[in-house]
Amino acid sequence: MKKQNAILIFLFCATLFFISFIYGYKMMGPKINKDPLIIEDDIIDDDLEILKEEERISPNVFIEKKTYYKECNHNITKLNELDEKIVNMTEKQYREYMKDNFPNIKIISFSTNRIVLREEKEHLCPNHYIIGESEGKIAIYGIDERGEKVLRRIFKDYPITLLKEIDQNKLKDGIRVDSEEELSDVLENFIS
CATH class of the missing domain: 3.10.20 (Ubiquitin-like (UB roll))
Structure with a gap:
């Protein structure tokens, strides 16, 4: 008996679904096929313009x-x-x-x-240093954003006259180093 009731309920629901589907199709069918740009008299609306909003820079960029x-x-x-x-x-x-x-x-x-x-x-980046001389003493120069040498430190206790002539000439020309570690190593050779 329960099995027969379940089959009847299923058939009733399937029939109801099928009837509502046909009814919905008949009501909406003519509206689905209509082109939105065609007006009742088949005239195209030339004044209709689709505007696309241009992307703009956000404050969180x-x-x-x-x-x-x-x-x-x-x-x-x-x-x-x-x-x-x-x-x-x-x-x-x-x-x-x-x-x-x-x-x-x-x-x-x-x-x-x-x-x-x-x-x-065209110049060196600010991550470089130049070991040179200033006022006859060993000095460290940094590089600014414009590529200019900027005096960072003068070692007042280390005049270049105490160094060999080759080292004096290197310091006058400037020795470029690429990191703080390399700066420490090169300075150690001149100062020790």
Whole structure:
């Protein structure tokens, strides 16, 4: 008996589903086939324009600047701070802004959340040091962003006149070192 009731319920549900499917198809069928651009009299609406919102730079954008230093072949990547002037600029506006204000910087990639820039410089990167002389003493110079030597320290107790002539000439020309470890090693040779 239970089996027979289950079969009757199943047949009733299947019939109800089939009837509702046919009824829905008959009601919606004519509306599905209609083209939205065709008006009742088969006239195309020429004034209809689809506007695409242009992507704009968000206030949360990451600006990544990759700088290549030709003299030492180093790449340094920095995250730049957001310039409030560029918020809400489109890509085209931003490219014009960069072309007018920073012509030597190239835009590698652009999205609303991340901009990658590249710049090439002809000098050493700031990760280098130069051991030289200042006021007749051994001195350490750093390199600034413009490639200029910046005096960092003078060893007042170590005049270069106490060194061999070859070493004096090297210091006058400047000895380039590429890391703090190398700086320590070279200084140890002159100071010890």
